[in-house]
Amino acid sequence: MKPIRILIADDHPVFRSGVRAILEGEADAEVVGEAATADEAISLAEELRPDIVVMDLHMPGVGGIEATRRIVERDLGRVLVVSMLEDDATVVEAVRAGAAGYLLKGAGGPEMLRALRAVASGEAIFGASVVRGIVGHIAEGHDGAVPFGLTGREPDVLRLLSRGLTNDAIAERLFLSPKTIRNYVSGIFTKLDVSSRAEAVAKARDAGFGSADDR
Numbered sequence: 686m687k688p689i690r691i692l693i694a695d696d697h698p699v700f701r702s703g704v705r706a707i708l709e710g711e712a713d714a715e716v717v718g719e720a721a722t723a724d725e726a727i728s729l730a731e732e733l734r735p736d737i738v739v740m741d742l743h744m745p746g747v748g749g750i751e752a753t754r755r756i757v758e759r760d761l762g763r764v765l766v767v768s769m770l771e772d773d774a775t776v777v778e779a780v781r782a783g784a785a786g787y788l789l790k791g792a793g794g795p796e797m798l799r800a801l802r803a804v805a806s807g808e809a810i811f812g813a814s815v816v817r818g819i820v821g822h823i824a825e826g827h828d829g830a831v832p833f834g835l836t837g838r839e840p841d842v843l844r845l846l847s848r849g850l851t852n853d854a855i856a857e858r859l860f861l862s863p864k865t866i867r868n869y870v871s872g873i874f875t876k877l878d879v880s881s882r883a884e885a886v887a888k889a890r891d892a893g894f895g896s897a898d899d900r
Contacts (some may be wrong), residue, residue, distance in 0.1 A: 687740070688711075688715040688737045688876045689713055689715065689783070689805040690733070690734075690735045690737075690764065691708065691714060691715065691716050691717065691735055691801065692702075692716075692729055692733060692735040692737070692738045693705070693718070693749070694719075694723070694738055694739060694741060694749070695720075695740075695743065695744070695767075696722065696744045698721075700741070700790070701719050704739060708724055708798075711798065713768055714798075714801065717735055718733050721743045721745075722742075723744045723745065723747045723752035723762050724745075724746035724752070725745060725746070726738060726749075726756070727738065727752050727755050727761075729852040730761035730762050731759065734761060734762065735761075735762045736755075736763065736806055737763050737764070737765055737766050737801055737804055738756055738761075738763070738765070738766075739761060739767055740764050740765065741766075741767065741768055742768065742860055743768070743794070744860075747866045748860030748861050749860055750775075750778050750782050750859065750860045750861070751860065751861055751865070751883060753779060753780070753782040753783055753784050754783060755861060756783075757782065757783030760764070762781075762805050763785045764785060765782045765784070765785075765786040765787075765804050765810075766779045766786065766787045766788070767792070768788075769789070769790050769792055770777070771789055774841070778838075778841070778859070781850070785804045785808075785810070786800050786803070786804045786810040788810075791860075799896070802871060832900065833873075833876045833877050833888075834876050834893045835873065835876060838859065838861070839869055842855055842866060842869040842870065842873060843894050844874070844889070844894045845858060845875055846853065846882065847889035847890055849886075852867055852870060853867045870882075873885060877889075
């Protein structure tokens, strides 16, 4: 039986070493590479074609969410997110991007190994607290239909825009580059048929984005 080929993507060398230590001695797992940035993760996934990419989210470059999306879209490997971030919106964004699993960094070695093996066999696996967050997020209606023909990340960008966040702040919140956010904002302006942030915010709030109920 061939071992599971794993690419570790995290900007902290200590974490990468920790994952390696967990996998040492496991006959069914092999670390084939390490990436310290999101862009490097995409590049190495394309070069190495691992079975699984262990992906942190808060990394330099395009960010872990966007790296996950590109890796999954290009069929370069399945993605297991292992992150410190446990807020509901981030988890849902990772799932939307195509992550096959989501663990918190507090997970122990046995849980990590179970998750890697499950994802490698085609399953989707999420920690208990992560599952509760996803269910709660959906129950609050965040995955419902959105107006203006918005797609992909546009509804999330518009929500944050309507709360007064700058492009840089939105980029940091969504783990995307400021340039990517500027492109999203430009597309949103076109779809809303507005020419300023103030007009966009007014339309957004009329549609329920950024209101007290839109958490």
